[in-house]
Amino acid sequence: MxxxxxxxxxxxxxxxxxxxxxxxxxxxxxxxxLSAFALFYAAMMPITALAYDERAKWDELAAMMPYxxxxxxxxxxxxxxxxxxxxxxxxxxxxxxVHSTPIAGENTMAMLxxxxxxxxxxxxxxxxxxxxxxxxxxxxxxxxxxxxxxxxVNFAGKLADMANDIEVAMVTTVPLIxxxxxxxxxxxxxxxxxxxxxxxxx
Amino acid sequence: MxxxxxxxxxxxxxxxxxxxxxxxxxxxxxxxxxxxNGAGKSTTIKLIMNAIKRDxxxxxxxxxxxxxxxxxxxxxxxxxxxxEAYYPEVLNSRDVGCVMAKTYRHWEPDxxxxxxxxxxxxxxxxxxxxSRGMKMKLAIAVALSHQAKLLILDEATSGxxxxxxxxxxxxxxxxxxxxxxxxxxxxxxxxxxEKICDYIAFLHKGQLLLCEEKDRLLExxxxxxxSRERLADLPENSVVGVESDPYGVRALVRRDxxxxxxxxxxTNLEDIILFLAKGxxxx
Numbered sequence: 182m183x184x185x186x187x188x189x190x191x192x193x194x195x196x197x198x199x200x201x202x203x204x205x206x207x208x209x210x211x212x213x214x215l216s217a218f219a220l221f222y223a224a225m226m227p228i229t230a231l232a233y234d235e236r237a238k239w240d241e242l243a244a245m246m247p248y249x250x251x252x253x254x255x256x257x258x259x260x261x262x263x264x265x266x267x268x269x270x271x272x273x274x275x276x277x278x279v280h281s282t283p284i285a286g287e288n289t290m291a292m293l294x295x296x297x298x299x300x301x302x303x304x305x306x307x308x309x310x311x312x313x314x315x316x317x318x319x320x321x322x323x324x325x326x327x328x329x330x331x332x333x334v335n336f337a338g339k340l341a342d343m344a345n346d347i348e349v350a351m352v353t354t355v356p357l358i359x360x361x362x363x364x365x366x367x368x369x370x371x372x373x374x375x376x377x378x379x380x381x382x383x
Numbered sequence: 384m385x386x387x388x389x390x391x392x393x394x395x396x397x398x399x400x401x402x403x404x405x406x407x408x409x410x411x412x413x414x415x416x417x418x419x420n421g422a423g424k425s426t427t428i429k430l431i432m433n434a435i436k437r438d439x440x441x442x443x444x445x446x447x448x449x450x451x452x453x454x455x456x457x458x459x460x461x462x463x464x465x466x467e468a469y470y471p472e473v474l475n476s477r478d479v480g481c482v483m484a485k486t487y488r489h490w491e492p493d494x495x496x497x498x499x500x501x502x503x504x505x506x507x508x509x510x511x512x513x514s515r516g517m518k519m520k521l522a523i524a525v526a527l528s529h530q531a532k533l534l535i536l537d538e539a540t541s542g543x544x545x546x547x548x549x550x551x552x553x554x555x556x557x558x559x560x561x562x563x564x565x566x567x568x569x570x571x572x573x574x575x576x577e578k579i580c581d582y583i584a585f586l587h588k589g590q591l592l593l594c595e596e597k598d599r600l601l602e603x604x605x606x607x608x609x610s611r612e613r614l615a616d617l618p619e620n621s622v623v624g625v626e627s628d629p630y631g632v633r634a635l636v637r638r639d640x641x642x643x644x645x646x647x648x649x650t651n652l653e654d655i656i657l658f659l660a661k662g663x664x665x666x
Binding site for chain 2: 183184185187188191192195196233234236237238239241242244245246247248249382383
């Protein structure tokens with residue numbers, strides 16, 4: 182899988198140098214929204230890598246190489262994690278060092294929640310992209326992302342209405358629940374993508 | 384041992400059926416897989432590499448069933464060049480080398496470097512700026528740099544100029560000097576196959592019309608020019624294909640089945656393939 186990850190990383194680095202630098206910068210800037218953007222952007226990168234694969238018809242070559250379907254599919258999930266986790270670490274560390282935000286504080290936990298949400302969104306999108314291809318699946322990708330954001334905003338609103346002590350919930354239950362949901366979503370999504378990819382190969 | 388062995392291999396798509404194919408590539412030899420566009424050459428190669436599911440039959444590569452777990456390890460010993468080199472367009476040959484070094488356990492960076500130099504491939508130029516010849520040379524350099532025991536080449540020489548093709552055919556010949564190395568080479572260019580192949584397999588509309596030693600084929604068949612009346616006198620089954628022109632007919636015949644006094648002309652692989660593909664009488 183190392184070869185696949187290296188190929189994706191090199192391709193992204195060469196094609197999107199500026200965007201990756203901006204993402205890194207946004208992760209360090211104070212303000213939840215900018216860091217959230219950086220996290221969601223990082224979680225979109227596996228789909229961008231898939232688009233480059235599709236353009237090069239890389240899958241045809243990968244099928245001839247000593248890679249299993251699980252490795253080919255799994256590499257995109259690992260790539261997502263390898264990009265989201267450093268962005269999360271960077272935003273938390275910058276807050277910790279520059280702004281002296283407590284590690285268990287609301288702002289830090291908001292970052293963790295956003296990271297979990299970005300991974301859940303990635304888990305929803307990837308099986309569709311493996312099934313349809315990025316070119317054909319573009320519309321579905323946009324619709325799913327919009328639906329996810331609308332659902333997320335509604336859910337957050339209801340949560341705020343329900344909980345009197347939302348600050349406490351933000352640093353205790355919500356991050357834990359979302360962490361578990363993200364882990365389950367990633368696993369489920371991976372297994373679905375493997376099946377979808379196998380079926381697509383024919 | 385056979386490097387590749389297909390038994391009763393079948394793959395069906397709507398409107399196309401490949402097989403049943405029975406074919407064996409003996410270890411240490413070069414087999415040319417020839418056929419028109421859409422004959423099933425690329426499908427056969429994908430089936431050999433288990434890149435697509437077969438509907439029936441069995442495929443054994445380097446002694447291992449290609450649907451077994453062990454086949455993943457066997458892929459380390461197979462170098463594949465497809466009709467195009469599908470590398471991400473922003474990568475250069477150095478990046479491709481790094482990807483392959485992390486992919487193949489027996490990757491030989493020095494061998495790769497040597498091929499890059501021999502082919503005159505720049506290390507820093509992006510793949511998208513390569514010509515088709517350069518792209519195919521890069522794919523061939525990769526296939527030859529991980530101690531592969533079997534090369535599978537799908538139209539690897541098509542679209543290349545004659546000089547480059549000749550250079551690449553020499554490299555393939557060089558590669559099979561070691562006894563345990565074999566090549567399956569699919570191509571439209573019959574003259575290329577005639578130059579280097581030991582065996583010829585001819586696919587036509589999904590069916591394997593022949594799979595024989597090249598020299599035996601050239602010995603077995605001959606061309607004759609004769610009148611229509613004389614053609615009618617020839618023994619049944621001795622005529623493989625006939626081409627008519629205003630002066631008479633030109634026929635591909637089996638040497639051992641026609642009368643000895645019949646003036647025979649030497650034939651080449653291209654004629655044999657064309658006559659076999661056309662079959663019966665052609666006006």
